[in-house]
Amino acid sequence: MAATERLYLDSIQSGYYTDFNAHVEAVEGDVITLDRTLFYPLGGGQNWDTGTLEGPNGIIEVHEVRGRSTILHKVDANHTLSVGDEVRGSINWERxxxxxxxxxxxxxxxxxxxxxxxxxxxxxxxxxxxxxxxxxxxxxxxxxxxxxxxxxxxxxxxxxxxxxxxxxxxxxxxxxxxxxxxxxxxxxxxxxxxxxxxxxxxxxxxxxxxxxxxxxxxxxxxxxxxxxxxxxxxxxxxxxxxxxxxxxxxxxxxx
Ligand SMILES: [Zn+2]
The missing domain is CATH 3.30.980.10 (Threonyl-trna Synthetase; Chain A, domain 2)
Incomplete structure (x- = not known):
């Protein structure tokens, strides 16, 4: 699978952004892959970001984020996202x-x-x-x-x-x-x-x-x-x- 563009890694300042647009690249059950993301995946000892994805049918929670090259967002199981959907991602700033x-x-x-x-x-x-x-x-x-x-x-x-x-x-x-x-x-x-x-x-x-x-x-x-x-x-x-x-x-x- 293609590598996800990691928006949080561009610079120290990138860490201060909370909202981004992306497209859904793959859906496997409750695991969503995007073309780009601000969500930090578990790695280097640092825990993952949580937040939400807003798609055509509403807002869902992002519970867990993993992966190195392709970043996998585990979301609510009852989501209705499909490949090609445009989403607005939002990360939990306090965390x-x-x-x-x-x-x-x-x-x-x-x-x-x-x-x-x-x-x-x-x-x-x-x-x-x-x-x-x-x-x-x-x-x-x-x-x-x-x-x-x-x-x-x-x-x-x-x-x-x-x-x-x-x-x-x-x-x-x-x-x-x-x-x-x-x-x-x-x-x-x-x-x-x-x-x-x-x-x-x-x-x-x-x-x-x-x-x-x-x-x-x-x-x-x-x-x-x-x-x-x-x-x-x-x-x-x-x-x-x-x-x-x-x-x-x-x-x-x-x-
Ligand atoms: Zn470090």
Missing amino acids: RHAHMRMHTAQHLVSGVVYELFDGVRTVGNQIHHDRSRIDFTPVSFTQDMLDEVTHQVNSLIDAKHEVTDSTMTRQQVNGRMPPERTNMDLLPASVTELRVVQIGEDLDLCPCAGTHVQNLSEIGHIAIIGKKSKGKGTQRVTYELQIPNVTPQPFHELV
Whole structure:
């Protein structure tokens, strides 16, 4: 099946759009494929967007979004969409923005832990709207260490650094960050160019296809609420975010 045009990936700013037009390309039971979409599918640790699709016969809910190249939207089972229909998609902004804040916070926490504790690596992450978790190795966090991470991350957030994206070659990324920090050493050799998300001038650089905030001030402060051993020197850290004072409005224009 044809690859879906991923409208959320054009730039950091694309993450702020909520509404788009598209055509139905395929229907299989309650799973709809579109030619283009703003819905983020589960991937890179980040959970999917929810929202609605408005077709010729009304509005249906999008419950689950999966897929890498072809993106599959799981909708209400009683939908009446058919191939060729024009739809207007609308994503749930509160959930999307929470994922953007959580995901950018994850990059910050991973970078700070790597720098503070001699190259401790991030080996997994799960980004949800209400709480997120990161797996680190090799490490055994004390409360003092977690307090130091929290303090450093919140100081960076208070400094209101910008977040930008660009396309770089492998060599460019590796020239600016250790491959163990960006996990570039785990990337298949076939990947030569990647989308990278950058915080500040050189605070963090990470290959990533997730959605992110444009400025760290949108994150609000983080609070680490738990740690758990996952065995073999790996620890899972769970965090929540406080709601910042100013929350941006989404761009409501159609994409
Ligand atoms: Zn990421």
